[in-house]
Amino acid sequence: MHAQRRVTSKDVAERAGVSRTTVSFVLNNVPGVRISEGTRQKVLHAARELNYYPNAAARSLASRKTRRIGLVLCQSPERIFVDAFLPGVLRGIGDMAQAQEFGVLLQSVENVAQPDAYTHLVGEKQIDGIILSGPRSDDGQLLALRKEGFPVVLLGQLEGSGVPFVDVDSVGGARLAVEHLIEHGHERIGLITNAPPQYTASAQRERGYRQALEEHGLTYDRGLVCCGDFNEESGWRAMSELLEVVPPPTAVFAASDLVAFGAMEAAKARGLKIPHDLALVGFDDVPLARYVDPPLTTIRLPAYELGAGAGRMLLGLIKGEEVKDTQLFLETELVVRDSCGIHEGATLERSV
Amino acid sequence: MHAQRRVTSKDVAERAGVSRTTVSFVLNNVPGVRISEGTRQKVLHAARELNYYPNAAARSLASRKTRRIGLVLCQSPERIFVDAFLPGVLRGIGDMAQAQEFGVLLQSVENVAQPDAYTHLVGEKQIDGIILSGPRSDDGQLLALRKEGFPVVLLGQLEGSGVPFVDVDSVGGARLAVEHLIEHGHERIGLITNAPPQYTASAQRERGYRQALEEHGLTYDRGLVCCGDFNEESGWRAMSELLEVVPPPTAVFAASDLVAFGAMEAAKARGLKIPHDLALVGFDDVPLARYVDPPLTTIRLPAYELGAGAGRMLLGLIKGEEVKDTQLFLETELVVRDSCGIHEGATLERSV
DNA sequence: CCGCGTTACTAACACGTGTTAAAACCATGC
DNA sequence: GCATGGTTTTAACACGTGTTAGTAACGCGG
Secondary structure (H helix, E strand, O other), X not given: OXXXXXXXXXXXXXXXXXXXXXXXXXXXOOOOOOOOHHHHHHHHHHHHHHXXXXXXXXXXXXXXXXXXXXXXXXXXXXXXXXXXXXXXXXXXXXXXXXXOOOEEEEEEEOOOOOHHXXXXXXXXXXXXXXXXXXXXXXXXXXXXXXXXXXXXXXXXXXXXXXXOEEEEOHHHHHHHHHHXXXXXXXXXXXXXXXXXXXXXXXHHHHHHHHHHHHHOOOOOOHHHEEOOOOOHHHHHHHHHXXXXXXXXXXXXXXXXXXXXXXXXXXXXXXXXXXXXXXXXXXXXXXXXXXOOOXXXXXXXXOHHHHHHHHHHHHHHHHOXXXXXXXXXXXXXXXXXXXXXXXXXXXXXXOOO | OOOXXXXXXXXXHHHHOOOHHHHHHXXXXXXXXXXXXXXXXXXXXXXXXXXXXXXXXXXXXXXXXXXXXXXXXXXXXXXXXXXXXXXXXXXXXXXXXXXXXXXXXXXXXXXXXXXXXXXHHHHOOOOOEEXXXXXXXXXXXXXXXXXXXXXXXXXXXXOOOOXXXXXXXXXXXXXXXXXXXHHOOOOOEEEEOOOOOOOHHHHXXXXXXXXXXXXXXXXXXXXXEEOOOOOHHHHHHHHHHHOOOOOOOOEEEEOOHHHHHXXXXXXXXXXXXOOOOOEEEOOXXXXXXXXXOOOOEEEEOOHHHXXXXXXXXXXXXXXXXXXXXXXXXXXXXXXXXXXXXXXXXXXXXXXX
């Protein structure tokens, strides 16, 4: 009727006229065991003829390795932001895994109150290692895992925890943005942060802003700094405040594109022309940054590279290699569009 | 040193003073086997005390079930489009899987030339069923899988193949958009398709456009139909053509938001005010649709529900339930913003 | 006391592979 | 002919669970 009986390594062995063990040796290229070229070919041929696939469960059971990694997505307040980068990150992780013939098991943790939602993956030995996106500092499970030596890599850092991670170089990115404005003559540059300062990323972006100012001999003015809170609404409010300052800034760095969108609308609502009356630079390069009016100059995050980096690092840890750079910061990239005023008078950018 | 020896069901059995089989009976709630409440509690207690997790590989091997489903993402030309919905779809699938204690194994197929990139998942028995996003009609592997009775569900349909699928009701969605325009007085309504007509989704959206016209006694005018090609550039070109027609349309339905963005720019470039001089409705509700100027009225696709529907259907097939609705079309939703002219004079919509 | 049905449990095998320790084979030199 | 050493191959066990067939305990009517 259905399913012709599964092909096992025993069938391959019989077909090739050898023992099952020999088949295993050949197919796994076991080091230290020399197999004559003749038998090797016989085995490979038989396996191909029978369309043999080794059973993953049996293999895992015997070898104690699953050839799978877990990707855990923790719900974060910046969901919209995370969503925009998820496809790129997934591709990065997927490519690395595929290259080493690993699978990727996805798990999303809805509820922060139930943080053991991914522990079962480890307990059941579903995976050999785990990539955790959006880690919470109050995640006890995480530290427990690490203590027992289970391979873990974070996407985004958890300061002081010592857990290996891959993250964006936010400081450098912010500096890139602000230096760009400075180089084009601006001296009064406002900052709208992406979030309250207790968020690591927020503090780092502010640090970059500060560094850029100081390195170019400009003074850091607290009055030119306002706090964003992830969404555009907060950007609107912050920009409104900044425009009350006298004299007002000639340029603003908004440390998040979403916040920048709100800020842009607020400036427009007051009759200001961007970039003519006010230059604006964002951060993240979310997909719609190039569509707003004017197209937003911003800092691109290396989504694919984040995923690929985390995947590569985790696979290294799993294989027991001595991974040296266990804390990886990836470089960002300045994407120049119109909102910064460099292209004054140019028409709508239509390229990718 | 490391890893205190794994806790097995044998340990639980000894601790509870029963046999290993009894443990299995209790933990799996095997139907038809009656266990006294006393032993049941003893077993559960022991398992909890020892922090016991059954080994997934062993369980798979013995039961011939993996409790995992595969999600295969095929590269499609509409990548930008797919990316925007991926997070929602993932959440939908993930939720359904999690509810039944299934895992989700992700696999992306980069290269169309290598379509067997996901066959190994089945051959190795990594998964019990598969969800295929962006199926190609020339995918021989797919039909082979189906023929041998392996549970498959498509995201997006493959006409005439008979493979179970979940898809958007594109016809209904397009009708919704066009009816909205008709109800507000428009009689010359142009269509810009999302893609060349050989694409199923494109043909369906045109059909919906046609149905809406006919049901309201308007005649279908070939001259008011132009072909888009996924991107905004094609939308720009198509809109330029439509505006040459005399008399020009008073409203345009662009069967894709991206195409609509290009069309919107083209209209603006000719000095037309949207929605005053020309009403515009899009399709997809990509995240940035609410940010363009004016915010785009469009048709929302139920991303989460697509994932949830596919997940539910696949899990049903796996459990051998008689799934009756094996071809599922999900309803869309009209999202009214400003580009259609209904809110004439209203201020920028700032709500979610 | 015996036979019988029901309930609660157990012994033993199956699942398909990895891997170790030992055996078979083979050529070589004495 | 035989010990030697190296190369291939094999038999046998381990991995941790699900599951069938079977047994002990128990109550009950005869």
